Amino acid sequence: MEKKNRKAREREARTEHIIDVAEVLISEKGIENTTMDEIAERAGLGKGTLYLHFKGKTVLFLAICQRGSAKLNRLLGRILAQDLPGIVLIEKLGKTYIGFIKDNPVYFTAFSYYESLIDSQNMVEGAIAERCEENAQEAMNYIVRALQIGMHDGSIKSDVDPRELGLIIWGASKGIMNMAYLKKSRQREKIMQGVEFSAESLFGHFIDLIGTGMMHPDYQSKNELKQ
Amino acid sequence: MEKKNRKAREREARTEHIIDVAEVLISEKGIENTTMDEIAERAGLGKGTLYLHFKGKTVLFLAICQRGSAKLNRLLGRILAQDLPGIVLIEKLGKTYIGFIKDNPVYFTAFSYYESLIDSQNMVEGAIAERCEENAQEAMNYIVRALQIGMHDGSIKSDVDPRELGLIIWGASKGIMNMAYLKKSRQREKIMQGVEFSAESLFGHFIDLIGTGMMHPDYQSKNELKQ
């Protein structure tokens, strides 16, 4: 059993190592330009070895997505465990998300890849894809739950279905991150007219914006009185 | 000169025709699965002829992006021409954008392609790319200008740089559209837990949300009195 554990651990370690390497390469050159050959070479492994760990290129990239979403969910889950008004939870979830992407921009790429797979109907079957699905749903659930808490504790208006509100927040957040993380280029400078805004600033103001928008008027008044 | 004009017009017509065909193919099979061979065939042209009109595949697709952004900007420009409160202009810009994408989803794909080019640092140089840049900047300008009008006429709070606010709105809008247009799949159902929300509903509520958030308190009060 001891031995079996060691083998299993070693195998898992190598699997993680491949994902590590793939993450680095994707960060450097993007998903499209990363080949299995290169991953193998950089990982110091034979090409075939990759296929012992991942059924194909798509699955390997989904594994990155899975790892990233699991990490993110761990952070988001901790937020939900806190006893705070829903509106504050939403704000914290947002800040956590942005902080996570800032620290691990590669996962933003991986999440986008995952969505492009769904969109292009090239999604593969398998355990990892399932995990990605579950993780995406879980992240969504955290948002919806925070909204429900807020609607219940009176900090968030109840005029919109929390699931719809969740989709809006989730989608908008991704869009803003996308904007914030567009690779530096002449283009970006033009759009931004030479002014750069940090992802934090963009996202912070976004949170303020929708926070005010969805805050319950009474809760808002109370808060203003406190100030 | 007459003759030259005719020639030039014919040439331009063929260029537009190629773009037409490419748009249809992209709608049908996505950018990844659309080949130059197929475009040429469907356009009734030789493969080499495509290269007389576009330097390469990327440029051809950028031409679609350019056309789409030009069309969109024409619509957005008309909004700005109207004498309305800034906050209303913003709302109208948003509704216009969503309506445009709903009618021409292929341009959403094209705009995303354009951004992926920037992101993957595979952007090409050339006149069309410049035009796309300019158009993107122009769209952005419309938003910023509407925000500035709103800040000036007192309908929008002035606590955030209008350019930053513009980026936020622009990015968030794209993110929501992305969410709304994810192809139907098991995945999407899971995320949405079986409930579907139309792009209009999502975007409408989003506009309400940020509208309230950025509305100037005084303007808000006035409006409430009216009601």
Place this chain on the structure above:
Amino acid sequence: MEKKNRKAREREARTEHIIDVAEVLISEKGIENTTMDEIAERAGLGKGTLYLHFKGKTVLFLAICQRGSAKLNRLLGRILAQDLPGIVLIEKLGKTYIGFIKDNPVYFTAFSYYESLIDSQNMVEGAIAERCEENAQEAMNYIVRALQIGMHDGSIKSDVDPRELGLIIWGASKGIMNMAYLKKSRQREKIMQGVEFSAESLFGHFIDLIGTGMMHPDYQSKNELKQ
């Protein structure tokens, strides 16, 4: 039209050239060991060019089969045009077949490949496969027709369905050719115990054997009287 004909002729010539090269390579190394790369190189063409002429490896090999079976059928057809007793036609068909394989052993390989495709259920769809089917059926028809002629003119016994008899003759002939054309090797020498029999001899005696077997007794007597 002149020009169009030239183009078409040139294209066809190149197609035939590719088949020529493939035939040589298959003769040299067998089908399994012949790669598309090698065919392209030996043909003095780019790898992609092969795919302009043949949809894939299987189709290219079927084209060889098609060419071979068409050539063979042309020869067999001429036999049937002759006004001879059925039993003699059968004999002539057999001799023609063996002569053809002797001159073009590569087609024996190609025919076997075709059958292995059917057997392994990897047969591809397409015009060439259809032609191979038709040609195989046509060859079979020649045999059956000769048998029917023989049964009618009294030179062949009528106690077996001519179609079944055709299958027997066709299958047996292939088996004998297979035996006769086993590549030289220690193995073959062992089976044959050091004695070699030419394909002609083997097949000639085979024809005599089944000829006697299926000959109508009366016809046989007449013939014997003549002698």
Place this chain on the structure above:
Amino acid sequence: MEKKNRKAREREARTEHIIDVAEVLISEKGIENTTMDEIAERAGLGKGTLYLHFKGKTVLFLAICQRGSAKLNRLLGRILAQDLPGIVLIEKLGKTYIGFIKDNPVYFTAFSYYESLIDSQNMVEGAIAERCEENAQEAMNYIVRALQIGMHDGSIKSDVDPRELGLIIWGASKGIMNMAYLKKSRQREKIMQGVEFSAESLFGHFIDLIGTGMMHPDYQSKNELKQ
């Protein structure tokens, strides 16, 4: 020694087990599509273990051929032990062969594989290959011996070298079996024009055909008188 015998017996049992598994897999998916991985897995063994028993894939498949030909030869040998006219022995050998293939079609595949190895000059050296050679030669010998008996007892004509006649019968038999066992498919139906003939029927008529052909005229007359 006792212990050593047990070890040796166990080893041999495992070897046979691997062959068993390989036979099943080949029956199911054909030789081309059967991988060493799959054989190992289905045999409940490690992949490396296969190589302790067989030097490589080819040798493993030759082992199947060897087993099959040994089994067949055992049956054929019993025929020869009977005191019967040569012509009857030939007929019995044929019926035995067809019955054996009918019961064990996998060996037909294996025998064909063996011949394709010779043909493609990919034959390997080694004890098993030698055994296959010997077995093939032995089968051939049974036929030749039966022919010699027949020529001696006057039941078979002596005008052809019995070794050549053996080759003819052996090759033709295989060809007919090949025809009879072509997998059902559109192709086969076309060749057969919708009519199916069983392997027994095909082979039975074949035996009659060549039986008559090689039967000695005097023996024939005697037989006819009996009837």
Place this chain on the structure above:
DNA sequence: GATGAATGAGCATTCATTCAT
């Protein structure tokens, strides 16, 4: 002996781009 993780040569196929006509 037994294992199975690692290997890497080998292959078919695609497709954007070029260029001779």
Place this chain on the structure above:
DNA sequence: AATGAATGAATGCTCATTCAT
């Protein structure tokens, strides 16, 4: 200007075989 035949680099994947444990 228009063509489309030719190109060949690029890539994902398979699988028989080896070898350290």
